[in-house]
Amino acid sequence: MNKYTVTNPATGDSGPSFTLATDAEVTEAIGAADRAHSEFSRCTSVAERAALMQRVADLHTERREHLAELIVREMGKPVAQALGEVDFAADIYSYYATHGEAFLADEPIELLGGEGSAFIRSASLGVLVGIMPWNFPYYQVARFAGPNLVLGNTILLKHASQCPESAAAIEAIFTDAGFPDGAYRNVYASSAQISDIIIPDPRVCGVSLTGSEGAGAAVAEVAGRNLKKVVLELGGSDPFILLSTDNMDEAVDAAVDARLDNSGQSCNAAKRFIVIDGLYDAFLASFTAKITGNVPGDPTSPDTTLGPLSSFGAAEGLEEQLQRAEAQGATVTARGNRMGAFFSPTVLTDVSPQSDAYREEFFGPVAAVYRVANEAEAVQVANDVPYGLGSYLFTTDPEQALRVADQIDAGMVFINGSLLDGAELPFGGVKRSGFGRELGRFGIAEFANKKLIRILR
Numbered sequence: 001m002n003k004y005t006v007t008n009p010a011t012g013d014s015g016p017s018f019t020l021a022t023d024a025e026v027t028e029a030i031g032a033a034d035r036a037h038s039e040f041s042r043c044t045s046v047a048e049r050a051a052l053m054q055r056v057a058d059l060h061t062e063r064r065e066h067l068a069e070l071i072v073r074e075m076g077k078p079v080a081q082a083l084g085e086v087d088f089a090a091d092i093y094s095y096y097a098t099h100g101e102a103f104l105a106d107e108p109i110e111l112l113g114g115e116g117s118a119f120i121r122s123a124s125l126g127v128l129v130g131i132m133p134w135n136f137p138y139y140q141v142a143r144f145a146g147p148n149l150v151l152g153n154t155i156l157l158k159h160a161s162q163c164p165e166s167a168a169a170i171e172a173i174f175t176d177a178g179f180p181d182g183a184y185r186n187v188y189a190s191s192a193q194i195s196d197i198i199i200p201d202p203r204v205c206g207v208s209l210t211g212s213e214g215a216g217a218a219v220a221e222v223a224g225r226n227l228k229k230v231v232l233e234l235g236g237s238d239p240f241i242l243l244s245t246d247n248m249d250e251a252v253d254a255a256v257d258a259r260l261d262n263s264g265q266s267c268n269a270a271k272r273f274i275v276i277d278g279l280y281d282a283f284l285a286s287f288t289a290k291i292t293g294n295v296p297g298d299p300t301s302p303d304t305t306l307g308p309l310s311s312f313g314a315a316e317g318l319e320e321q322l323q324r325a326e327a328q329g330a331t332v333t334a335r336g337n338r339m340g341a342f343f344s345p346t347v348l349t350d351v352s353p354q355s356d357a358y359r360e361e362f363f364g365p366v367a368a369v370y371r372v373a374n375e376a377e378a379v380q381v382a383n384d385v386p387y388g389l390g391s392y393l394f395t396t397d398p399e400q401a402l403r404v405a406d407q408i409d410a411g412m413v414f415i416n417g418s419l420l421d422g423a424e425l426p427f428g429g430v431k432r433s434g435f436g437r438e439l440g441r442f443g444i445a446e447f448a449n450k451k452l453i454r455i456l457r
Contacts, residue, residue: 004164004188009076009308009341010299018164021188026197032182033127033154034203040180041124041152046104049150050097055177056146057093060086060138063173067138070166075134076308076341078299081262088423089142095423096444100150103444109452116456123449124152125205125229129198131219133211134160134310135265141170143427144208145184147444149174155184156204158194162311195222204228206447210267213432231436231446233267233428235361236389239382240270240418241404242279243375243395251394252286255367258392258418260294260345263307264365265314267433268390270418271362273369274378280371284333288347291367292334296342308341309364315341318364322346325357336365359385375404383409389429392418411437 006015021029041049060067068082077085096103107120128148132140137159145155159167167186174184189198198204199222206229209219216232223230240258245251258270275283299307309315319338326332330351336344345365351357357368372378382391390412395401405413411429414420421427426440436446 004159004161004167006074006165007162007311008073009311009314012312012340015073016165018168018188020190021193023193023197026187026189026193027201029156029182029185029187030127030198030201030203033156033185034182036180036182037124037126037152037154040183041154044152046101046150046152049152050100052178053093053100053146053150054097056173056179057090057097059173059177060090060093063169064090067166067169070169071137071163072299074137074163074166075310076299077262078297078301078304078307080302080304081307082299085136085139089138092139092142092423092439093146096146096150099441100147100444103441104151104448114456116454118452118454121451121453122151122445123451124148125447125449126153127156127204128153128206128208128447129156129158129194129204131158131194131207131209131211131215132160134162135262135267137163137166138170140210143438143443144210145174147438148447149179149183151444151448153205153447154182156198157184157186158189158198159186164188191218194219199223199228200226206230208436208438208446209233216434229447231428231438232434233389233436233438234432234434235363235387236267236269236429236433237271237359237361237385237387238268238390238392238410239408240273240392241378241382241394241408242273242275242283243378243393243400243404244276244397245279245394246396248279248282248286252283252290254392254394254418255283255287256291256294259291259367260306260365261419263296263309264345265310265363268412268421268427270392271367272381272385273367274372274381275369276375276378277371277373280369284347284349284369287367287369288334291345291347291365292336294345294365296339296344306345306365309343310341312341314364315343318343318362318366321357321360321362322348322366325351325355328352328355328357330355330357330368333369353384361387375400379404379407383407386432387429388431389433390414
């Protein structure tokens, strides 16, 4: 890769290209971020940085139509969802602008003996590098940059190679909001520059990556060799468990929404639908009818709910996964067609534990439906994957809801609802879905120096 290039997945048209940063430019960006930490972050209060962050939120709102237009073109997000993503990013920035001081307030410690006092003060670490994916170009950046800039860390942001315009637009917002040069710097860096120059630099204190397992493992390896803190949000194959319901239509609607969010390209989308035997046939029939009723369309139309996948390559990869799943014994209950990057919803059943599809993540509008005999089997199937990001549980029994939630190996459990994410709710997973948390009060603490201050007199 020697350029960051926009290729519209809906049309195949090529857009602007942006030249990769040189090694010297990368090193200069690190230096600017380090100076900003010394000369800006250490000389301003949380309240002052929070005020700038509120301006970042306001500018996202003011520029929402332009920002949405960019990602419709870059990765095919339907325009209504693109506008919603910009609004969510603005909410995240505003959330940390509003709550940053409270989250970072000194925490007194009750001494077990002796005189004086002690407390924990949250301090910034310094320069952080963020490595962000294409599927949520604004939201992913917001949940990393928002809390850390309020805390006082400075940001080097390496965005996905297909999102150079939105990456530049985000940097412009931070500049226009009043953050000084170096506080937030977009870098068109290569993977080699990340691993060979940026992470090893002693001025860089931590790394946050959202992406694939492979990318996470590679970044964590380099960070580990250089003793740098890492937060990873990786893949997911989230279960949707249906144990009981008094409204099948609502449950099915929630299941469809949970699978097709962002055209099925969401790490925490429901991907495996685990249904108790007595409800299985009714669920499968209704779910198949409703999910296949979503037809891929022009992402620039406000009426489109399902756009193209992010690229032709992504669509080809999903098609190969489906072919392999069928060859290994899965039944294609409803078959989606592929036209370029557009991919119609597909439903699989009879997925064997011996097949690749049983434990793979399908990053697109493909749903696998499983029949289970009881609660215990539902939990076993839910946990029988390498991932542990989110999960969805539907039941009319409150005691069962909490009992099963306790047994699910996941960082998040949503009960009797889907698409319930919020700026105040911590996001992250376990197992091969990564580690660390973003959003909520935990998101501002991941890259904080929890500094003990002990005063005798």
